Amino acid sequence: MEVLLGVTGCIGAYKVPELVRLLRAGGAGVTVVMTRNAGWFVTEGTLQTLSQRPVYGDMFHPRTADGIEHIDLARRADLLLVAPATAHTLASFAGGLADDLLSTIYLASACPVMVAPAMNSFMYQHSAVQANLEILRRRGVEVVGPGTGELACGESGPGRLLEPADIAAKALALAGGKTGQILAGLNVVISSGPTREPLDGVRFLSNPATGRMGHALAEAAIHRGATVTLVSGPTHLPDPAGARVVHVTRVEEMRHAILEGSEGSDLVVMAAAVGDYRLARPAAGKLKKSARGLDLHLEPAPDILAELGRRRGSAPRPVLVGFAAETDDLVLNARRKLEAKNLDHIVANPVNRAGAGFGAETNQVTLISRNGDTDSWPVMSKSQVAARLLDHLAGVHFSAAAGTEG
Numbered sequence: 001m002e003v004l005l006g007v008t009g010c011i012g013a014y015k016v017p018e019l020v021r022l023l024r025a026g027g028a029g030v031t032v033v034m035t036r037n038a039g040w041f042v043t044e045g046t047l048q049t050l051s052q053r054p055v056y057g058d059m060f061h062p063r064t065a066d067g068i069e070h071i072d073l074a075r076r077a078d079l080l081l082v083a084p085a086t087a088h089t090l091a092s093f094a095g096g097l098a099d100d101l102l103s104t105i106y107l108a109s110a111c112p113v114m115v116a117p118a119m120n121s122f123m124y125q126h127s128a129v130q131a132n133l134e135i136l137r138r139r140g141v142e143v144v145g146p147g148t149g150e151l152a153c154g155e156s157g158p159g160r161l162l163e164p165a166d167i168a169a170k171a172l173a174l175a176g177g178k179t180g181q182i183l184a185g186l187n188v189v190i191s192s193g194p195t196r197e198p199l200d201g202v203r204f205l206s207n208p209a210t211g212r213m214g215h216a217l218a219e220a221a222i223h224r225g226a227t228v229t230l231v232s233g234p235t236h237l238p239d240p241a242g243a244r245v246v247h248v249t250r251v252e253e254m255r256h257a258i259l260e261g262s263e264g265s266d267l268v269v270m271a272a273a274v275g276d277y278r279l280a281r282p283a284a285g286k287l288k289k290s291a292r293g294l295d296l297h298l299e300p301a302p303d304i305l306a307e308l309g310r311r312r313g314s315a316p317r318p319v320l321v322g323f324a325a326e327t328d329d330l331v332l333n334a335r336r337k338l339e340a341k342n343l344d345h346i347v348a349n350p351v352n353r354a355g356a357g358f359g360a361e362t363n364q365v366t367l368i369s370r371n372g373d374t375d376s377w378p379v380m381s382k383s384q385v386a387a388r389l390l391d392h393l394a395g396v397h398f399s400a401a402a403g404t405e406g
């Protein structure tokens with residue numbers, strides 16, 4: 001597996017030596033291409049030592065005597081990974097500029113391309129950067145991250161380079177191509193995000209789910225070769241490249257999309273935080289403020305998981321995995337839910353702990369299976385939880401299917 005690693009002029013470059021180490025530990029050969037400005041943040045010597053290969057940079061002073069270097073480098077790669085990717089390099093790629101070795105390699109490469117943007121939050125949210133990312137996504141470039149949190153500039157928000165372990169896991173899965181395709185040939189349906197139930201024409205009942213867990217699952221399933229339908233409530237996350245995405249708002253819309261998508265599917269993972277209640281007849285217009293207060297009678301919303309669980313009789317049926325967001329008696333409540341809804345597995349998800357639950361970048365879950373197996377996992381990024389869950393499900397339910405695929 002050959003990873004061509006582009007490094008650009010960004011403070012997040014201090015994480016690149018660790019990324020090189022992890023990629024090599026994962027079995028990849030790593031060739032580093034640095035932009036001129038990257039050298040201000042991380043040294044060529046460090047990356048040369050860790051990759052155990054020459055580092056490339058200057059298009060007009062090639063390191064090899066024969067051939068055309070940018071074409072040769074592009075040809076050999078299973079993956080072009082740019083981490084960190086500056087706003088400038090993203091703009092070069094989106095605009096098709098070819099004024100240095102890295103941007104020229106991007107145009108010359110036929111392999112998958114993955115970029116990990118990292119920059120100040122205002123830069124990241126600027127419409128120019130967002131438009132460039134959108135162009136790249138539409139071209140099939142895999143955009144990973146950025147993460148949200150404290151930034152080198154002292155501000156806090158989206159823009160952090162994803163952790164090297166996350167980037168390495170995604171990169172190795174993508175570079176591995178067919179060898180990692182343990183869900184090839186399978187149809188997987190995943191739900192993500194919150195639902196919203198209207199209270200009147202302008203207000204709604206919802207929850208703080210961001211969709212991070214469900215979207216991470218969709219990406220992980222795509223990397224493992226599955227055909228993925230992602231049914232997503234309202235989130236700020238971009239659609240994962242390669243998934244069929246159905247955008248929904250209300251529980252009934254999610255129910256309809258999930259039931260339709262799950263026909264003939266192999267695996268359904270319900271990671272969305274679906275509302276339990278709804279207002280039977282929300283007012284069309286805005287309810288007026290009243291000194292008398294307002295009583296609302298909420299009725300139960302459709303229980304999509306229970307309905308899927310009841311449907312199981314008709315063969316062939318999908319493997320059914322639920323998520324249980326719990327604040328108390330995590331394992332006990334989750335196990336009850338698994339039984340009541342007739343699921344194969346449930347991921348018990350504490351939503352009142354630091355580093356887990358709604359909006360967090362990490363999660364700390366317990367996987368409970370129908371046969372009674374209960375496995376508590378350490379705090380991990382949501383991408384790592386997604387990867388581990390899918391690898392587990394592939395091993396338990398689909399290893400025979402994967403064996404028959406090329």
Ligand SMILES: Cc1cc2nc3c(=O)[nH]c(=O)nc-3n(C[C@H](O)[C@H](O)[C@H](O)COP(=O)(O)O)c2cc1C
Nearest residue numbers: 008009010011035037038086087088089118119120
């Ligand atoms: C201290 C410092 C930190 C920077 N951090 C970032 C960053 O995190 N993200 C970014 O897009 N640009 C950052 N820049 C600006 C880029 O280095 C600049 O846009 C440069 O032209 C990028 O060139 P390259 O994409 O060819 O490497 C930073 C500049 C400096 C001086």
